[in-house]
Amino acid sequence: AQKITQTQPGMFVQEKEAVTLDCTYDTSDQSYGLFWYKQPSSGEMIFLIYQGSYDEQNATEGRYSLNFQKARKSANLVISASQLGDSAMYFCAMRSGRGSGNTPLVFGKGTRLSVIA
Amino acid sequence: DGGITQSPKYLFRKEGQNVTLSCEQNLNHDAMYWYRQDPGQGLRLIYYSQIVNDFQKGDIAEGYSVSREKKESFPLTVTSAQKNPTAFYLCASARQGKTVNSPLHFGNGTRLTVT
Numbered sequence: 001a002q003k004i005t006q007t008q009p010g011m012f013v014q015e016k017e018a019v020t021l022d023c024t025y026d027t028s029d030q031s032y033g034l035f036w037y038k039q040p041s042s043g044e045m046i047f048l049i050y051q052g053s054y055d056e057q058n059a060t061e062g063r064y065s066l067n068f069q070k071a072r073k074s075a076n077l078v079i080s081a082s083q084l085g086d087s088a089m090y091f092c093a094m095r096s097g098r099g100s101g102n103t104p105l106v107f108g109k110g111t112r113l114s115v116i117a
Numbered sequence: 118d119g120g121i122t123q124s125p126k127y128l129f130r131k132e133g134q135n136v137t138l139s140c141e142q143n144l145n146h147d148a149m150y151w152y153r154q155d156p157g158q159g160l161r162l163i164y165y166s167q168i169v170n171d172f173q174k175g176d177i178a179e180g181y182s183v184s185r186e187k188k189e190s191f192p193l194t195v196t197s198a199q200k201n202p203t204a205f206y207l208c209a210s211a212r213q214g215k216t217v218n219s220p221l222h223f224g225n226g227t228r229l230t231v232t
Binding site: 006009031032033035037042043044045047050052053091093095096097102103104105106107108109110 | 147148150152157158159160161162165167175205207209211212213214216217218219220221222223224225226228
């Protein structure tokens with residue numbers, strides 16, 4: 001079975017500082033993908049970044065990077081130079097299994113990030 | 118622009134009534150999904166469909182039904198059998214693929230309130 005755990009219900013960060021949102025996962029498959037989504041108060045889900053289990057380098061997308069530690073089964077999201085607009089819910093999600101291209105994602109419970117001016 | 122449209126944004130119903138939530142996509146995606154979101158619970162899968170005329174139950178399918186008669190459309194019916202239907206409902210789609218790297222693209226959601 002697949003499982004995503006996000007242990008931080010809420011986080012605060014000062015504007016312009018970096019913040020790390022934690023995510024640990026559990027799967028018995030060797031092939032899997034990890035995703036992070038942002039959900040502002042308006043409700044839409046915005047895809048931020050993807051990391052594959054076979055990727056040798058940590059994924060980066062602008063101010064977002066993924067600290068992927070395979071042995072620890074963790075995929076933490078790092079947001080650099082936080083902005084007020086980064087205040088939102090953040091969800092970690094996973095899909096695993098060879099040939100599972102469009103099977104559903106399994107989501108964690110999310111972390112609410114608040115950026116303070 | 119391609120995307121996923123969910124309508125309406127807010128929906129109010131009386132207890133005991135069935136209600137259908139609309140989801141339409143023009144991304145030419147094969148797979149579509151319905152998730153339910155409650156405060157503190159994250160997203161939980163209700164139903165998903167990988168091809169037209171086929172769908173599978175998710176973790177919380179009881180009290181819900183779906184159809185997939187067209188590639189573009191995946192409506193969700195919340196029946197009177199659903200014990201606690203008040204929630205935020207999100208529809209998503211994904212392109213066909215055999216690898217794990219295809220992200221889900223989401224609609225803006227429908228907030229259903231049943232009183």
